[in-house]
Amino acid sequence: MLVLAYVKNSRTDSAIEAFKRAGDYGFRLSALSCNPMLSSLVKDGKIGVVEFVYKEMIKRRIEPDVCTFNIVINGLCKVGKLQKAEDVVEDMKAWGFSPSVITYNTLIDGYCKMGRAAKMYKADALLKEMESKKIYPNEITFNILIDGFCKDENVSAAMEVFKEMQRQGLKPGVLTYNSLINGLCSSGKLDEALGLRDEMLGAGLKPGIVTYNALINGFSKKKMLKEARELFDDIAKEGLAPSVITFNTLIDANCKAGRMDEAIALRSLMLDSGVCPNVATYNCLIAGFYGEGNTEAARNLLNEMKDKSLESDLVTYNILVDALCKKKESRKAARLLDEMFDVGLGPSHITYNTLMDGYCREGNIRAALNVRTQMEKEGKRANVVTYNVLIKGLCQKGKLEEANGLLNEMLEKGLIPNRTTYEIVREEMLEKGFVPDIEGHIYNISVSS
DNA sequence: CTAGGGTTAG
Numbered sequence: 036m037l038v039l040a041y042v043k044n045s046r047t048d049s050a051i052e053a054f055k056r057a058g059d060y061g062f063r064l065s066a067l068s069c070n071p072m073l074s075s076l077v078k079d080g081k082i083g084v085v086e087f088v089y090k091e092m093i094k095r096r097i098e099p100d101v102c103t104f105n106i107v108i109n110g111l112c113k114v115g116k117l118q119k120a121e122d123v124v125e126d127m128k129a130w131g132f133s134p135s136v137i138t139y140n141t142l143i144d145g146y147c148k149m150g151r152a153a154k155m156y157k158a159d160a161l162l163k164e165m166e167s168k169k170i171y172p173n174e175i176t177f178n179i180l181i182d183g184f185c186k187d188e189n190v191s192a193a194m195e196v197f198k199e200m201q202r203q204g205l206k207p208g209v210l211t212y213n214s215l216i217n218g219l220c221s222s223g224k225l226d227e228a229l230g231l232r233d234e235m236l237g238a239g240l241k242p243g244i245v246t247y248n249a250l251i252n253g254f255s256k257k258k259m260l261k262e263a264r265e266l267f268d269d270i271a272k273e274g275l276a277p278s279v280i281t282f283n284t285l286i287d288a289n290c291k292a293g294r295m296d297e298a299i300a301l302r303s304l305m306l307d308s309g310v311c312p313n314v315a316t317y318n319c320l321i322a323g324f325y326g327e328g329n330t331e332a333a334r335n336l337l338n339e340m341k342d343k344s345l346e347s348d349l350v351t352y353n354i355l356v357d358a359l360c361k362k363k364e365s366r367k368a369a370r371l372l373d374e375m376f377d378v379g380l381g382p383s384h385i386t387y388n389t390l391m392d393g394y395c396r397e398g399n400i401r402a403a404l405n406v407r408t409q410m411e412k413e414g415k416r417a418n419v420v421t422y423n424v425l426i427k428g429l430c431q432k433g434k435l436e437e438a439n440g441l442l443n444e445m446l447e448k449g450l451i452p453n454r455t456t457y458e459i460v461r462e463e464m465l466e467k468g469f470v471p472d473i474e475g476h477i478y479n480i481s482v483s484s
Numbered sequence: 485c486t487a488g489g490g491t492t493a494g
Binding site for chain 1: 485486487488489490491492493494
């Protein structure tokens with residue numbers, strides 16, 4: 036009862052303490068109190084503690100039920116520890132429990148959200164596996180897969196799953212349509228997205244604010260601001276209320292289009308509508324003002340954030356680093372990294388890549404290479420963007436040998452060059468009077484385009 | 485116990 040009470044009052048730490056003490060006294064708790072505790076630990080992302088409690092339960096002979104295993108599997112999936120999650124599935128079988136639809140859904144979602152090649156192949160294989168074991172996928176299974184394929188920029192695969200779902204007699208819901216509409220919007224297929232919205236209306240499903248946000252985002256990314264705004268005005272007509280995300284999407288679109296006055300007007304509208312701007316709102320506006328060189332306005336917004344005690348996040352810092360770099364003040368930007376460590380926001384790959392790009396623009400390749408060393412000391416390995424930045428910098432300095440060396444190095448490390456890599460090298464070759472032979476082959480190196 | 489929308493770099 037004590038453990039449960041603490042969990043219900045969001046005092047997970049005390050719940051853990053009570054759980055430990057119960058063990059010290061030799062009381063054997065049950066899944067009844069352990070499961071909710073595990074759930075809230077998963078929600079808080081405290082996966083280490085989840086693993087501790089799980090092991091402790093086994094040690095103390097507290098009998099887990101199907102939910103216990105599913106909760107632990109979900110926790111491990113959420114932090115990308117898929118291998119460990121699979122191990123728990125084995126534990127579960129050893130205890131005489133068969134993985135349920137929920138177990139499979141959880142695992143499939145884990146693979147879908149994992150950043151690895153062939154992840155969707157693995158997710159699809161799990162679907163086949165569950166079907167072969169006569170555990171039938173439900174609406175949630177299909178929604179997870181559809182969203183996974185959409186996020187993997189494979190809308191056609193998502194559409195196939197959508198059809199399969201209907202073949203199996205399952206009705207797509209608002210979530211299903213939202214995932215597909217979002218996928219289509221992200222790949223610029225706006226007509227098809229609008230078509231699906233109509234289809235969903237025909238099926239008696241009402242588009243929600245998420246549906247509108249996806250559509251507005253689609254039009255915004257295509258710089259079709261008028262259409263985006265019209266959709267925004269439809270929201271009220273449908274009796275829905277725009278969310279922070281609706282406003283942020285539109286504000287960002289206007290900032291990127293250099294329409295700062297409109298962006299600011301939207302923020303006023305936001306305040307009038309009782310929607311509170313968050314860090315992302317400020318980030319969009321600050322990046323917008325820096326983009327048009329209005330340092331003063333950007334500074335004011337930063338101060339405003341402080342007044343509202345809204346904390347700068349990693350993105351805010353990345354914007355500031357970028358702004359300084361673009362002003363050819365990369366040294367100052369470098370000092371910002373120290374501040375980031377101080378406030379407990381460790382620089383990300385983006386931060387380091389941005390700074391390297393800044394040094395390269397100033398022609399200071401040495402400094403850029405030093406940043407790379409610093410980054411790797413932080414345990415962050417150079418990624419494709421890192422190489423792109425450095426290769427570009429070296430090319431512009433005429434240091435082709437070194438650039439080529441880095442290109443080889445990235446290939447040796449198994450990093451796949453992207454379109455930008457290809458364009459940097461191609462441009463360099465053309466300038467030097469070389470003719471790239473066929474698309475995909477540059478300097479005799481095979482490049483995936 | 486499982487599923488959805490926005491923000492930075494290249």
